[in-house]
Structure formats: structure tokens, C-alpha cells
Amino acid sequence: MVRRKRTEILLKGSREIAKKLAEGIINNYNVKTIEEPDNGLVMVKVRETARKSLFYLGEVLITECKVMLNGHLGIGIVKGQEPEHAYYLAIIDAAYNAALPETEDWTRTLLLEEEKIKQNYETFKNNVLKTKVSFQTMDN
Amino acid sequence: MGYVAVKGGTLAIEESIKRLKYERLKKGDVLDVHGIECGMRCLIDQVMSESSLYSETLAAISIKQAEGSPEEAVFLMRAYRSTLPRKHYSRTVHPDDMLAERRISASFKDIPGGQILGATCDYTHRLIDFELNNETEGDISNWLHNFARDNGINSCATDLANLPKILDYLRREGLLQDCENNDREPDDITRESVKFPTSRSERLQILTRGQTGAVTSLGYAALRGYGALHPTVGELRVGHLPLYVDNPFDGEDEDDAYYIGGIKVTEVETLFPAPVQKENGVKEIEFGIGYGICYGQNETKAIAMSILDHCLETGSPEYPTHNEEFVLLHIDSVEATGFISHLKLPHYVTFQSKLDSVRKSKKSGRGKDMESDGELNP
Numbered sequence: 001m002v003r004r005k006r007t008e009i010l011l012k013g014s015r016e017i018a019k020k021l022a023e024g025i026i027n028n029y030n031v032k033t034i035e036e037p038d039n040g041l042v043m044v045k046v047r048e049t050a051r052k053s054l055f056y057l058g059e060v061l062i063t064e065c066k067v068m069l070n071g072h073l074g075i076g077i078v079k080g081q082e083p084e085h086a087y088y089l090a091i092i093d094a095a096y097n098a099a100l101p102e103t104e105d106w107t108r109t110l111l112l113e114e115e116k117i118k119q120n121y122e123t124f125k126n127n128v129l130k131t132k133v134s135f136q137t138m139d140n
Numbered sequence: 141m142g143y144v145a146v147k148g149g150t151l152a153i154e155e156s157i158k159r160l161k162y163e164r165l166k167k168g169d170v171l172d173v174h175g176i177e178c179g180m181r182c183l184i185d186q187v188m189s190e191s192s193l194y195s196e197t198l199a200a201i202s203i204k205q206a207e208g209s210p211e212e213a214v215f216l217m218r219a220y221r222s223t224l225p226r227k228h229y230s231r232t233v234h235p236d237d238m239l240a241e242r243r244i245s246a247s248f249k250d251i252p253g254g255q256i257l258g259a260t261c262d263y264t265h266r267l268i269d270f271e272l273n274n275e276t277e278g279d280i281s282n283w284l285h286n287f288a289r290d291n292g293i294n295s296c297a298t299d300l301a302n303l304p305k306i307l308d309y310l311r312r313e314g315l316l317q318d319c320e321n322n323d324r325e326p327d328d329i330t331r332e333s334v335k336f337p338t339s340r341s342e343r344l345q346i347l348t349r350g351q352t353g354a355v356t357s358l359g360y361a362a363l364r365g366y367g368a369l370h371p372t373v374g375e376l377r378v379g380h381l382p383l384y385v386d387n388p389f390d391g392e393d394e395d396d397a398y399y400i401g402g403i404k405v406t407e408v409e410t411l412f413p414a415p416v417q418k419e420n421g422v423k424e425i426e427f428g429i430g431y432g433i434c435y436g437q438n439e440t441k442a443i444a445m446s447i448l449d450h451c452l453e454t455g456s457p458e459y460p461t462h463n464e465e466f467v468l469l470h471i472d473s474v475e476a477t478g479f480i481s482h483l484k485l486p487h488y489v490t491f492q493s494k495l496d497s498v499r500k501s502k503k504s505g506r507g508k509d510m511e512s513d514g515e516l517n518p
Contacts, residue, residue, distance in 0.1 A: 002395040004384065011401055040227035041193075042385060042400065045326065047232050048344060049307055049409060050431035050449070053322040054232065055341035056330075057348060058435060060383065061195035062400060064227055077228070077385055079401030081197055121301075128241050129296050131257040135249055 013113040022088035025095050035066035037083035069094035164207050176200040185436020190473045191217030192349040194403050211477040231384040235407050239301045240379035247372045253303040306375040347445045348434050350471035359444025362451050362461035374411040378437045380404050408432040410446040
């Protein structure tokens with residue numbers, strides 16, 4: 001599973017998934033922390049729609065962590081102050097970079113979580129769309 | 141006249157800071173930061189936007205420390221921000237990727253995807269709800285339970301993450317001039333001092349972090365009499381934008397990027413009709429566009445930003461609201477409140493020199509009778 005998709009699932013879904021997957025690695029491998037979870041900033045670049053130019057909207061607080069596993073680096077980046085989650089994300093990233101066999105088993109777990117995310121989105125969507133206006137033209 | 145160092149205020153300052161803490165605590169109730177984060181959504185959005193730092197938790201702590209003063213909370217956020225390393229730049233965010241939870245147009249009734257009101261104060265009676273005085277956790281738990289149960293099934297196929305843009309529709313219809321992507325890397329006002337004339341990226345960055353009241357006031361001035369504008373909101377959206385960061389060690393492959401979370405923003409495109417004389421002498425109406433966007437849900441600020449964006453793009457020596465130095469140098473919260481506030485800091489020496497001048501001129505005019513008058517010492 002590509003990094004974009006798996007990080008989407010791990011951040012939009014339950015925090016417990018990342019914890020469970022990472023703990024399986026911690027118990028069986030030597031995980032070395034290269035950079036403790038620490039706060040930093042990401043500058044947000046936006047393409048505006050009036051003249052289609054680029055500008056900086058502002059910065060976002062993030063927590064970032066780096067670990068090493070079997071000689072492979074893993075990075076965990078998450079918006080906000082979430083040191084524990086950043087650590088678990090870094091371990092999962094390192095596991096994928098090291099192509100550990102466990103990662104093949106993770107696909108099913110992640111796809112199941114993706115289904116839950118889709119269900120949550122449907123609930124959210126149905127709720128928001130209750131505020132959609134249904135115009136009726138009034139006659140005299 | 142140079143500055144003179146004085147001392148003697150240390151103890152008084154220490155006691156003053158204690159007294160400030162006492163004012164925050166004297167009623168004996170601890171304000172819960174999580175409670176601020178849950179219940180002060182709009183103030184948190186305003187503080188994040190004006191401080192140009194997105195973090196609901198930091199904004200909530202700052203609001204608590206500042207006792208609810210937005211200017212002080214923004215100052216705290218900006219100061220903290222200056223201590224953090226900038227680790228990454230996001231991949232370019234395209235606002236049409238927004239997961240919208242509110243989307244309206246004042247220009248077109250039947251927009252593709254429909255008018256979605258979402259959460260808004262627009263249709264509420266502005267009457268104080270005194271029942272909130274007695275609201276309990278049990279009350280809100282029941283309300284939330286009923287709200288969740290009341291979801292029902294909506295068969296509407298509208299995809300909130302993929303709503304078509306009204307500007308794109310107008311461009312396709314030929315009602316609005318299209319333009320190519322401008323890929324010039326943005327300037328960054330936090331890294332380079334602003335020099336005039338500014339670039340578009342600098343203007344938008346200053347406007348989006350401007351003080352809400354200042355941006356709103358100048359936008360209002362441009363509408364009311366300093367520019368004779370009558371724009372209409374083409375589209376206003378509130379929703380979450382997804383953020384991605386490229387793999388720092390391996391190029392710009394989209395699939396290899398890290399998703400880091402979403403940020404809530406308000407985005408506005410405003411249409412400005414203007415008559416244009418064509419080559420054949422015929423007058424036609426063309427639309428100019430103003431662009432506004434800011435952190436959180438702050439619709440008045442985003443609309444006002446779009447008005448000022450259009451004013452500064454067109455420029456006009458007649459109106460201060462079209463003058464980029466006038467607008468951009470006066471809307472920053474920390475700069476404006478800092479400069480005004482510095483007037484209450486000790487100016488003993490400079491003011492004394494002014495007093496001396498007044499005394500001398502009065503003395504020369506009124507003779508030696510003045511010599512016996514008491515004097516205020518610095």
C-alpha cells in the first residue's frame with residue numbers, strides 16, 4: 001500500500017490501529033529512535049482560484065518523529081501535538097521501508113479501517129446535506 | 141535626545157504580574173483548556189488565523205492565559221511560533237479538494253451541487269438564550285444522542301469532497317476570463333521584509349493573517365464609499381483541506397507523500413461587475429474576482445479579504461483602501477496593537493524635553509512670574 005493511502009487511513013481512522021500495528025513491531029524488532037517526537041511547523045502553500053497563483057496561507061503545528069529499523073528510516077508526521085501517534089506512525093513507515101513481512105498482513109486491517117472511514121463519511125455527508133436548500137419558486 | 145536607562149521598578153513589576161494572575165484566578169474557578177477548545181470555536185479560529193499558526197490546542201491555552209483577549213492570545217501564539225523550526229512545506233493545496241461542510245452562493249440560486257447551509261448564525265434570532273445559564277452535561281448528552289439518531293438516510297449523490305467550483309463553471313461558459321496556472325514560487329513575508337510594490341503572494345499572505353476587525357473595517361470602507369464597489373459573493377465555502385508533505389528523501393511522487401491531517405478554512409470568491417469598452421465601441425459587463433481565505437470559520441473576514449484583494453489588484457490613487465501601503469501596513473494584529481500599546485510605556489525623557497520646550501516658550505512670553513510655579517519632575 002502506497003504511503004499516501006496508508007497515512008490517510010492511519011490519520012483519518014482510529015488511533016488504535018496505528019498503536020496496534022506499531023506495537024507488533026516494537027515487540028519483535030530493535031527500533032532505534034533517531035529523533036524523539038518533537039513539535040515543528042509546516043508552511044501551507046495554496047493555489048488560489050482567482051488568478052491561479054501560489055501563496056503561503058500560514059503555518060500548521062505538527063509533531064514529527066524519526067526511527068531506524070533494520071537500517072531503514074521511518075518518519076511519522078501528524079498535525080497537532082501527538083507525540084505517541086507520531087512515534088507509532090514512524091515505526092509503521094520504517095516497517096514499510098524495510099519491507100517487513102508484517103506489512104503484507106497489515107493491508108487487510110487498513111482496508112477494513114478504510115471502509116469504516118467511508119461509513120463515517122456517509123454519516124457526515126447525510127447529516128450535512130440535511131442543510132441543503134431545496135428551492136421552490138413562489139407563485140403570486 | 142537619547143534614551144536613559146532607569147531602574148527601580150523590578151519589585152513593582154513582579155507584583156504587577158502577580159496581580160495579573162490574581163485577576164485571572166480571583167473567582168476561584170479553573171477554566172478548563174479542553175472546555176475552551178470545545179466551546180470557543182470561533183474565537184479559536186480567529187486567533188489561529190490572526191497568528192498564522194494552526195493549532196486549536198495552542199490557541200485554547202493562549203486564550204486562557206490572555207483571559208480571552210484576542211490580541212494578547214495572538215501575540216503569545218506568534219511568540220511561540222518563532223521558537224519552532226519550520227520542518228516542511230506542504231504540497232500545493234488546491235481548495236477545490238476541500239471536504240465542504242458549508243457552501244453557498246449569493247450570485248446563483250441553482251449552483252451545481254446545491255446550496256448547503258451547514259452551520260451558520262445567519263438565520264438565528266439574535267436573542268440571548270438564558271437557558272444556557274443552566275445547561276448541564278446531561279442536557280448536551282441527550283441532545284447529541286438525538287442528533288446522531290436523527291441522521292436518517294440521504295439518497296442525495298452530492299459528493300462534499302468534490303463539489304464543482306462556480307468560477308470553473310463561469311469560465312467554461314465564457315462569462316469569466318480564464319487564466320493559466322501561475323507557478324511562480326510565493327514570497328514569504330515571515331522570511332523577507334515587505335517592500336513596495338508587493339507581489340500578489342505577499343498581499344494574500346498579509347491579508348489572510350490580518351486582524352479580523354481591521355480587515356473587516358477596511359473591506360467595509362471600500363464598499364461604503366471608498367471605491368464605489370458592489371460585489372457579490374460568487375461562492376463561499378467552509379470545510380477541511382487535506383495537507384500532504386513530500387517524502388523529504390525521495391522526490392515529489394504524489395503517492396509517496398505523507399498525509400498529515402486536515403485544516404478547516406473559509407474560502408470566498410467575490411465577483412465584481414464592471415463595464416468595459418470593447419474595440420467596436422460597445423460596452424460590456426466583465427467580472428473581476430476577489431479572493432479571500434482564512435483559517436477556521438470566519439466568513440466576514442474572508443469576504444472582506446476578497447474585497448481588499450480586488451481593491452489592491454486594481455489599485456487607485458483616489459482611495460486609501462486601494463493603496464497597498466495603507467492597507468497592508470496597518471492590518472497586522474501584533475504590529476498594530478504593539479505600536480499603539482507602546483504609547484503607554486515610559487516616555488519620560490522624550491516627554492520631559494517637550495515639557496521643557498513648552499515651559500521655555502511660556503517663560504519667555506509671560507516673564508519671570510512663572511519661575512515660582514511648581515514643576516512636574518520626570
